[in-house]
Amino acid sequence: MAELQDPERDPRWDAVRAAARRRVPTPPGLVERVLRAVARGRRTAVEVPGETGSLRVTENVVARLASAIADERAPGEVRVSAVAVEEDAVQVLVSVRFGVAADAVAEALRQEITTELSHRLGVTMTVNVHVVDVHPG
């Protein structure tokens, strides 16, 4: 009963204090990855001029948008591995099921993403789809 009233007096609480002292190493390169992510988040990927100002969309937002579209539109035989904005274009890395015509499905997905991105952003961005792997059915 005393334990319930004051858990910190329970002998097991020593292990909680020990857990607090346990060092948690920061993954190598995390700081650099954070700084790159923030830089991407600040960099403008798309600028749409308007009458009273312009709309700027950062690379980070474009990549997230493209990633969501790719996941939504990719057919069953295509898996989206990664999406990034590099060299002023959306780069989509995919894996296709073994036996599928990779060039045809990649091109269909590229067109889907290009059209939907253009619809949502108001400007057309270059989209490249890279088939980087195949997977069994």
Add this chain to the structure above:
Amino acid sequence: MSDDADLATRAAAGDDAAFGALVRRHTPRMYRVALRITGSAAEAEDVVQDSWLAAWRSLASFRHESAVSTWLYRVVTNSALALLRRRRPTVSLDEPADRSTVDTALLAAAVPGPEGRVVRAEEVDAVLRAIGRLEVSQRVPLVLRELEGLSYEEVAEVLDVNVGALRSRLHRARVALLAELRER
């Protein structure tokens, strides 16, 4: 060395070096908090990146009414909670996969004592797993108070609750943690 408030002021004014210094100084503890809340090294990395993006966006509106470190605790805690909310409902916090992820990350960090090292490491592992099984509403204040060592006032500020409510939530969390430890 510049203090946090000075770095935050300079970073808000566009000084990238000052922002980088803040990131270098605070990322280790933000990662630690994110890992202890999410239980996953990969998700903790995402949380830290999201947190710094959020921090960068809101630097200009930071009023210095709290310490920079407290503010960053709030940012990372909110990001971790947002991630937990986004998780698929079918993925339980009690999933063994989650626990093994946190074990791997934390076991690698064990600092063994000269004697009884296995027992102590196992006890610590059991505590961390038990904390991972607590409800989020109990786990988060427990992580901030018991593992991070924040004061009641600081935890209350991070979670935006009053100190009285926090104290009772923490008491329930401690009791729940001991019950978890007894069961295993």
